[in-house]
Structure formats: C-alpha cells, structure tokens
Amino acid sequence: MLFSGIPFxxxxxxxxxxxxxxxxxRMKNIALLMGSLFFYAWGEPRYIILMxxxxxxxxxxxxxxxxxxxxxxxxxxxxxxxxxxxxxxxGILGYYKYADFFIENFNNITGLNIELLxxxxxxxxxxxxxxxxxxxxxxxxxxxxxxKNYINLAMYITMFPQLIAGPIVRYTDIKAKLTDREYSMxxxxxxxxxxxxxxxxxxxxxxTLGEIVVQYNxxxxxxxxxxxxxxxxxxxQLYYDFSGYSDMAIGLGSMLGFDFPENFRxxxxxxxxxxxxxxxxxxxxxxxxxxxxIPLGGNRVGNIRYIFNILIVWMATGLWHGxxxxxxxxxxxFAVFLIIEKYILKTYLEKTKIVGHIYLCIIVMISFVIFSxxxxxxxxxxxxxxxxxxxxxxxxKTLYCIKNYGIIILMAVIGSTHIPIxxxxxxxxIKYIDKIMDVCEVVAIMLIMVAVTAFLVSGSYNPFLxxxx
Amino acid sequence: xxxxxxxxxxxxxxxxxxxxxxxxxxGKSDIEYSVSERRNLAKKPKITVTSVINGSYMxxxxxxxxxxxxxxxxxxxxxxxxxxxxxxxxxVNNIYVKDGYAAKIEDVIDYKSVNxxxxxxRYICDNYIYSEDYMQDKNYNIKHTANSDIDSDGDIxxxxxxxxxxxxxxxxxxxxxxxxxxxxxxxKANNMPDDERKDRVYMCIIPDKNYYLTDGVEYxxxxxxxxxxxxxxxxxxxxxYIDISNLLNIDNYYKTDIHWRQETLVDIAKQILDAMTExxxxxxxxxxxxxxxxxxxxxxxxVYYGQRALSMKPDIIRYLTSDIIDDxxxxxxDTGEAVSMPVYDMGKTSGRDPxxxxxxxxxxxxxxxxxxxxxxxxxxxxxxxxxSSLAPLLxxxxxxxxxxxxxxxxxxxxxxxxxxxxxDVLFMYSEQVLNSCADQFKR
Numbered sequence: 040m041l042f043s044g045i046p047f048x049x050x051x052x053x054x055x056x057x058x059x060x061x062x063x064x065r066m067k068n069i070a071l072l073m074g075s076l077f078f079y080a081w082g083e084p085r086y087i088i089l090m091x092x093x094x095x096x097x098x099x100x101x102x103x104x105x106x107x108x109x110x111x112x113x114x115x116x117x118x119x120x121x122x123x124x125x126x127x128x129x130g131i132l133g134y135y136k137y138a139d140f141f142i143e144n145f146n147n148i149t150g151l152n153i154e155l156l157x158x159x160x161x162x163x164x165x166x167x168x169x170x171x172x173x174x175x176x177x178x179x180x181x182x183x184x185x186x187k188n189y190i191n192l193a194m195y196i197t198m199f200p201q202l203i204a205g206p207i208v209r210y211t212d213i214k215a216k217l218t219d220r221e222y223s224m225x226x227x228x229x230x231x232x233x234x235x236x237x238x239x240x241x242x243x244x245x246x247t248l249g250e251i252v253v254q255y256n257x258x259x260x261x262x263x264x265x266x267x268x269x270x271x272x273x274x275x276q277l278y279y280d281f282s283g284y285s286d287m288a289i290g291l292g293s294m295l296g297f298d299f300p301e302n303f304r305x306x307x308x309x310x311x312x313x314x315x316x317x318x319x320x321x322x323x324x325x326x327x328x329x330x331x332x333i334p335l336g337g338n339r340v341g342n343i344r345y346i347f348n349i350l351i352v353w354m355a356t357g358l359w360h361g362x363x364x365x366x367x368x369x370x371x372x373f374a375v376f377l378i379i380e381k382y383i384l385k386t387y388l389e390k391t392k393i394v395g396h397i398y399l400c401i402i403v404m405i406s407f408v409i410f411s412x413x414x415x416x417x418x419x420x421x422x423x424x425x426x427x428x429x430x431x432x433x434x435x436k437t438l439y440c441i442k443n444y445g446i447i448i449l450m451a452v453i454g455s456t457h458i459p460i461x462x463x464x465x466x467x468x469i470k471y472i473d474k475i476m477d478v479c480e481v482v483a484i485m486l487i488m489v490a491v492t493a494f495l496v497s498g499s500y501n502p503f504l505x506x507x508x
Numbered sequence: 509x510x511x512x513x514x515x516x517x518x519x520x521x522x523x524x525x526x527x528x529x530x531x532x533x534x535g536k537s538d539i540e541y542s543v544s545e546r547r548n549l550a551k552k553p554k555i556t557v558t559s560v561i562n563g564s565y566m567x568x569x570x571x572x573x574x575x576x577x578x579x580x581x582x583x584x585x586x587x588x589x590x591x592x593x594x595x596x597x598x599x600v601n602n603i604y605v606k607d608g609y610a611a612k613i614e615d616v617i618d619y620k621s622v623n624x625x626x627x628x629x630r631y632i633c634d635n636y637i638y639s640e641d642y643m644q645d646k647n648y649n650i651k652h653t654a655n656s657d658i659d660s661d662g663d664i665x666x667x668x669x670x671x672x673x674x675x676x677x678x679x680x681x682x683x684x685x686x687x688x689x690x691x692x693x694x695x696k697a698n699n700m701p702d703d704e705r706k707d708r709v710y711m712c713i714i715p716d717k718n719y720y721l722t723d724g725v726e727y728x729x730x731x732x733x734x735x736x737x738x739x740x741x742x743x744x745x746x747x748x749y750i751d752i753s754n755l756l757n758i759d760n761y762y763k764t765d766i767h768w769r770q771e772t773l774v775d776i777a778k779q780i781l782d783a784m785t786e787x788x789x790x791x792x793x794x795x796x797x798x799x800x801x802x803x804x805x806x807x808x809x810x811v812y813y814g815q816r817a818l819s820m821k822p823d824i825i826r827y828l829t830s831d832i833i834d835d836x837x838x839x840x841x842d843t844g845e846a847v848s849m850p851v852y853d854m855g856k857t858s859g860r861d862p863x864x865x866x867x868x869x870x871x872x873x874x875x876x877x878x879x880x881x882x883x884x885x886x887x888x889x890x891x892x893x894x895x896s897s898l899a900p901l902l903x904x905x906x907x908x909x910x911x912x913x914x915x916x917x918x919x920x921x922x923x924x925x926x927x928x929x930x931x932d933v934l935f936m937y938s939e940q941v942l943n944s945c946a947d948q949f950k951r
Contacts, residue, residue, distance in 0.1 A: 045573045049530045081566050228515035231522045259616050436728045446596040481517045490590055496577045497587040
C-alpha cells in the first residue's frame with residue numbers, strides 16, 4: 040500500500056487511527072502490529088510469512104545473545120549468535136535481491152547457462168533486514184538489552200510508517216518509545232504537517248518531475264539542454280520522491296507517538312560529496328558508518344587501508360540500492376570523489392563555497408543519471424550528451440519542455456533549499472505577521488491536502504522509486 | 509491564534525476531511541461510466557483467496573476506490589486548473605488549448621506503426637485487389653508469389669514476404685530518394701504498368717488538427733508531410749495518393765474533439781471523388797448534390813474535453829442530408845447477418861461518443877447501397893471514424909459503398925465478406941490512427 044494512494048489515505052488511515060486512539064494504552068502495540076501486518080500484506084501478501092520468520096529468528100537470537108552474556112558469560116557464544124543473525128539476514132537479502140545478479144554475471148564470465156531464479160523482490164526487504172541486523176548487533180554490542188516481549192520487537196520491525204522505505208530506524212532510537220509513548224496535540228499536529236508536506240513533495244512535485252523523465256526517455260530529440268533538464272529533473276525527482284516518503288513516515292510516526300530520525304537535510308545545498316552524504320539518506324549513511332565502515336577501521340588506518348574501506352563501503356551502498364552494475368558504479372563513483380576530496384579538494388572546497396556548490400550539483404546530477412540508467416552504456420550515452428557529444432544544443436521539444444515544466448522545476452529547485460523555511464521562520468518573528476502565518480499554515484495544509492487528493496484522483500504517474508530497494 | 513488552537517485546527521480539519529471523504533466514499537453508490545473520460549469506471553472487486561494471494565484484489569481495489577472517489581470530476585477539474593494556472597503547464601494529459609481548440613500533442617513518429625500500417629495495406633492489395641485472377645483478366649502473366657504469413661490471431665506476420673521495413677528511417681532523417689530500394693521485393697504489383705496498377709486503389713491521410721493549429725514551434729507536433737511521405741513511399745507501387753491537406757483548415761475540426769466536422773467536408777469529398785473518377789469513365793465527376801445542414805441533439809463534448817478535464821464550451825454536432833443520402837440503404841454485418849441502420853443514428857448523439865452517430869461508429873463492416881447512383885461501380889473504404897462521417901458524401905457516386913474497419917475485422921478474412929471485383933478501394937485514415945495502429949489495431 041502506498042502512502043500516496045487513495046486506499047491508504049481514505050480507507051486504511053482513518054480506520055486504523057480510530058482503532059489506535061480508542062484501544063487502551065497497553066493494547067496499542069498490538070493494534071499497531073496488526074495494522075502494520077495488514078498494511079504489508081496488502082501490498083505483499085506472499086512474503087508476510089517470510090517477514091514473520093525473520094522477526095522470530097532475530098527475536099530468539101537476540102535473547103540467545105543476551106543469555107550468552109548474562110548466564111553463560113561467554114562472549115564468543117554471543118558473537119556466534121550475532122554472526123548467525125547477520126548471515127541469516129544477509130542470506131535472505133542475498134537470495135531475494137542479488138541471486139539472479141550473481142548468476143547472470145557468473146554465466147557471463149564462465150559461459151555457463153545456469154537458470155535464473157527469477158524470485159520477486161519482497162517490498163521493503165532491504166530496510167527491514169537492516170533494522171533486524173541493527174537490533175541483534177546492538178544487543179551483541181551491549182548497547183541495548185534484548186527485547187523480551189515478542190510483540191514489541193515485531194511491532195518495531197513491522198511498524199508501517201517506516202516498514203517499506205525507511206528511514207532506517209534503529210532499535211536504539213526508539214526502544215524507550217516501544218513501551219512508553221506520550222501523545223500530545225503538538226506531536227499529532229506536527230505529524231499531520233509532515234505527512235501533508237511529504238504528500239505534496241511526492242504527489243505534486245516528484246510525480247510531475249517524473250513526467251519530464253518519462254518524456255525525455257521517449258523523445259526523439261535529445262539535445263544538450265534537454266539532457267541537462269533531464270539530469271536536473273531526475274535528481275530532483277529522486278530527492279522529492281524519497282524525502283517526501285521520509286516526511287510521510289516521520290509524520291505518521293509522530294502521529295503514533297514516535298520520533299523517527301531525519302533522513303534528509305537539504306542535500307543539494309552541500310558543497311562537497313562528503314557533506315552531501317551527511318545530508319542525503321542520513322539513516323543509511325549512518326548505518327553503513329556504524330556497522331561496516333567503523334568495524335573495518337574507519338579512517339584511523341593507513342592511506343591504502345582507508346581507501347580500501349571507502350571503496351568497500353560505497354560498493355555496498357551502491358549494491359544496497361539495486362542488483363545491477365550501474366548501482367555499483369554509482370557507489371564507487373561517490374567513493375572516488377570522497378577520496379579525492381579528502382586528499383586534494385577538501386581545503387579548496389571549504390574556502391570557495393560557490394565553486395563547491397556548483398561542483399557538488401554537477402557530480403550529483405551525473406551520479407543520478409548513472410543511477411537512473413537502464414544500464415551502464417545508456418548512462419554513459421546520456422552523460423556524453425550532457426556535454427554535447429553528437430547532439431544539437433537545443434530544439435523545439437527542448438524549448439517546449441522548458442515552457443511546460445519551467446515553473447515546476449523552479450519550484451522544485453527553490454524547495455530543495457532552506458529558503459522557504461527561512462522565509463517562514465523570519466515571518467514568524469514579525470509581530471502580528473506570526474498570527475497571520477498561523478492561520479495561513481492551517482489553511483495551506485488543508486489546501487495542499489485537497490490538491491493532493493485532486494492529483495491522486497486524476498491519477499497517472501505515481502510510482503515510489505525507493506520501493507525497489 | 510495560539511499554538512494550542514492552531515494544533516487543534518490542524519488535527520480537527522485534517523481528521524474531518526479524511527473521515528468525511530472516507531464515509532462519503534463508502535456511502536455513495538458506484539458510478540458505472542465516466543462520460544467525460546468515455547470509459548467504464550472500475551467496479552468493486554470480488555474477494556477470493558487466489559485474488560488476495562496474487563495481489564490482484566488489492567490492485568483492483570486501488571483502481572476501484574480511485575475511480576469511485578466522491579466528486580471525482582470536480583477533483584479532476586481542480587487538478588487541471590492547478591496544472592494550468594499554478595504550475596503554468598502548457599498542456600494537461602498532453603492536451604493543449606489554442607485559439608479555443610483543444611489538440612493532443614503527438615510529436616514522435618511511431619515507425620513500428622508506420623511499418624505495420626503499410627504491411628496491412630499491402631497485404632490487402634496483394635491478396636484481394638492485385639490478385640492472380642485480376643491480373644490474369646488483365647493478361648498479366650505473373651506467378652503468384654506474395655502470400656503473407658498469418659499469425660494464429662489473424663495478424664499479418666512480421667516476417668512475411670511483404671515485410672516492409674521502414675526502420676531505416678527511425679532516426680528521423682528521411683530521404684525519399686532512398687526509397688527506390690525499398691525492401692519490398694517480388695510482387696505482382698511491381699510487374700504491372702504504372703498507369704494501370706494503381707487505377708483502382710487510392711490512399712488519403714487526414715492531417716491531425718495540430719497541423720493547422722500550431723506551427724510546430726509553440727507546440728511540438730509530427731511533421732505531417734514527412735509522415736505522409738513515409739506512407740506514400742511504402743504504398744508507391746500500390747495506390748495513388750490523394751492530397752487533401754490544402755483544402756482543410758482548423759475550422760474543419762471540432763474544438764473539443766479530435767474529429768473533423770462533416771458539414772465542412774463537401775470540398776474534401778469533391779476532391780477525393782475527382783481523384784477517384786479521373787481514370788474511370790463509368791463515374792461522372794459532376795458536382796455532387798447540395799446538402800442540407802442539420803443539427804444533432806444537444807451539446808457535443810469531444811474526447812479532448814474529457815481528457816483535459818477543463819471547462820470548455822461544447823461543440824454542436826451537425827450532419828448533412830440530401831435527397832440521395834436520405835434514400836441510402838445502410839446495413840452492417842457485425843453480427844453475421846445484414847442489419848439495417850440509419851445513415852445518422854441520432855440515438856448515439858446522447859451516447860458515450862456522439863461522433864458514433866455517423867454510420868454507427870465502431871462497426872467492422874458497413875454497406876451503403878445507393879439506388880440513385882448512375883453507375884454500377886462500387887467503392888470499398890478502409891477507414892476509421894473520420895471516414896464514417898465522410899463516407900455518406902462519397903457514396904453518392906457509387907452504387908454500393910463498403911466501409912471496413914480493420915481494427916475490428918482481420919484483413920485475412922475479408923474475402924468471406926467483401927467482393928473486391930470491379931471496386932475502387934480507398935485507404936483513408938487519420939494521422940493519429942496511422943501513427944498508433946501497431947498497438948491500436950491489434951487490440
């Protein structure tokens with residue numbers, strides 16, 4: 040079920056929220072678990088058993104890790120259980136997500152013809168697998184106690200706001216909230232605001248940008264300017280699609296009494312790739328940092344080992360996004376820039392902010408062209424066209440695209456910066472204006488909700504890009 | 509407004525909105541048909557174990573609640589209004605409005621469709637018009653070689669002998685001079701003298717209204733001349749081309765619809781009849797009759813009106829009658845038996861597509877018998893809905909006119925229903941249909 044769909048907004052959400060509000064406090068976790076299982080089963084009925092198996096095994100392994108420490112006082116045993124959990128989680132993920140990729144490449148290298156498994160990718164498996172891993176690893180690291188209550192653990196992993204596209208909420212982030220949540224009007228109103236803003240970003244901005252991407256892919260007039268418009272659009276579409284989803288998840292979490300971590304902080308305002316990744320998909324970056332990069336030695340190692348660590352982490356980041364070579368290249372592409380920045384560009388970029396910003400925008404746009412390409416060759420073709428290889432500068436269809444989508448692109452660019460929030464915050468500080476702003480805010484939220492409904496009912500292009508991850 | 513009040517307002521208004529709309533959604537009765545979109549709306553899916561497990565129930569439910577959402581038309585109009593007035597989009601769902609006319613942006617030649625369309629027409633010519641019997645009558649001693657492969661579903665195969673291949677032009681750099689080497693080889697038609705081999709077969713492509721509405725700069729569109737040239741080249745050995753583009757202008761088209769207006773087509777009919785009678789002494793090319801212009805029932809909201817979902821003034825549908833047209837005997841044979849029908853079905857003017865009033869709309873095989881014709885010649889028209897409105901005018905000069913829509917009848921079975929002997933044949937299609945026929949016809 041999509042957050043940005045009529046079934047969720049006007050069927051599931053009102054019914055679920057009414058049930059969640061009226062059940063007694065001690066029953067809320069069960070209500071949330073049941074609601075989340077229904078939510079997942081709606082979109083992926085075949086794989087709900089798989090998810091329950093993963094939850095159950097990690098529940099047992101969490102208890103066994105703690106048992107190894109507290110009863111047996113045996114760290115090796117605890118480590119063994121943790122490794123089983125990691126192998127099991129990555130094994131399941133590997134089977135469903137990467138098996139065909141490896142078989143295909145194995146066939147290409149060896150000339151064999153091993154049949155592909157062609158298994159469907161369970162929705163959200165990359166996200167909830169990482170959450171289960173974070174739980175058992177944190178229990179092993181003794182950062183948290185194992186969860187004794189199965190319902191609570193299952194509810195944490197399946198919680199529908201963040202189940203299928205993140206943000207990756209770690210057990211340590213919300214363990215306290217599993218048993219003790221406060222509900223305030225402030226929090227619920229904040230949640231509604233974030234939900235509506237997320238819907239606006241996804242349904243109105245990202246989907247419209249998606250039309251440009253589709254039209255570019257279908258056009259017979261690929262010019263330099265049109266290709267740059269495509270690169271800008273695909274970058275902004277990814278941002279609005281995913282950050283919109285994260286806003287909705289954070290908003291829904293807040294309405295249910297949880298505080299989910301932020302996932303985006305105006306990433307296109309960054310002035311280097313290093314800074315960009317502190318602002319883009321923050322929960323994924325911090326997951327790889329804490330569970331892969333630092334265990335590998337982080338940056339407290341020699342230069343060769345540091346470069347090796349970076350390459351491993353970014354290859355894994357690329358592969359996490361999809362089982363295809365263009366994702367691997369995309370990850371390694373960022374690794375190269377991170378290494379160059381560390382050893383060469385860092386000081387220069389810090390001094391010249393405008394140059395740094397232009398540099399970042401260009402490398403990010405190119406990265407998302409690779410990311411969105413069907414294969415590496417078509418990605419390279421598009422990049423060549425961006426720089427004028429074998430194509431005209433402009434044409435009739437290019438100009439029409441600018442006329443047709445100029446305003447939405449401009450809105451999207453401005454909206455990706457801190458400018459709208461800064462204007463809002465400044466206006467709020469002006470006497471009397473702040474009162475007007477409060478009224479405007481309420482009216483705006485409702486108008487956006489009605490506009491979102493209009494776009495959804497008219498329904499056309501409405502995929503969630505990050506579902507495939 | 510204090511903070512507490514603001515929060516209460518946000519929670520209250522949001523909750524009221526989603527709960528009220530949810531209750532309205534479940535309380536209202538379902539609507540079967542969307543008049544503006546001209547399609548059946550999704551019905552409530554039946555729940556079964558299989559449909560739940562394979563996910564089809566959920567997908568169908570999603571479509572159902574989206575289609576049956578309360579005030580759907582109002583929301584669709586709001587969506588269009590926002591796109592045009594706030595986001596300043598030039599088109600909505602690829603439909604733009606200029607000078608009061610709505611038109612659809614189509615800016616890419618679909619070479620697959622062009623290839624497919626030419627193959628269909630060539631197949632018909634090879635198998636029914638330039639047939640072995642016909643050529644023997646003409647004393648051409650040609651061995652029958654072109655017998656196209658036919659798929660199990662009645663489609664003419666990709667790899668048949670007459671597999672015309674236009675893909676070499678797919679980069680858009682079309683050069684007519686290269687067409688002397690068309691991949692279509694051995695064929696009876698090529699062995700006939702030029703003047704005679706095309707004396708019965710004609711082709712006419714109706715320009716899309718984009719051609720007259722925009723210069724191609726403000727709104728991109730397909731280069732009609734290039735598009736026509738592709739078909740002319742593909743059919744060069746088979747059909748004489750009748751150019752009507754100079755006689756048309758934007759006034760010949762409805763404002764809210766894709767189609768042309770019958771009451772403005774008298775000159776077009778004359779042009780086509782002149783071309784078809786030029787080589788035939790059996791048919792008089794005197795001026796065709798004077799017509800009376802009649803007005804259909806009610807307002808005509810064309811197909812673009814619904815697709816754009818914006819307020820536009822409706823058109824008024826009109827039709828031409830004359831003493832000759834009034835005496836036509838029209839039958840259709842879609843059910844296997846010939847059933848009489850009126851030339852203009854006024855009942856359809858208030859139906860899902862008022863343009864179907866012309867000769868019943870989407871029918872595979874329609875015959876017009878004209879007892880007042882001063883010739884025994886027959887005309888066979890392969891046509892789409894544009895042809896349905898023009899055909900009553902063309903039929904005046906023929907004893908019998910047969911209209912065939914190969915979207916609904918396979919060309920492979922035509923010999924069972926249509927006699928091609930001594931008939932003129934006109935392939936008359938709109939640009940949009942010919943540019944999408946690979947998918948559209950196969951449906």
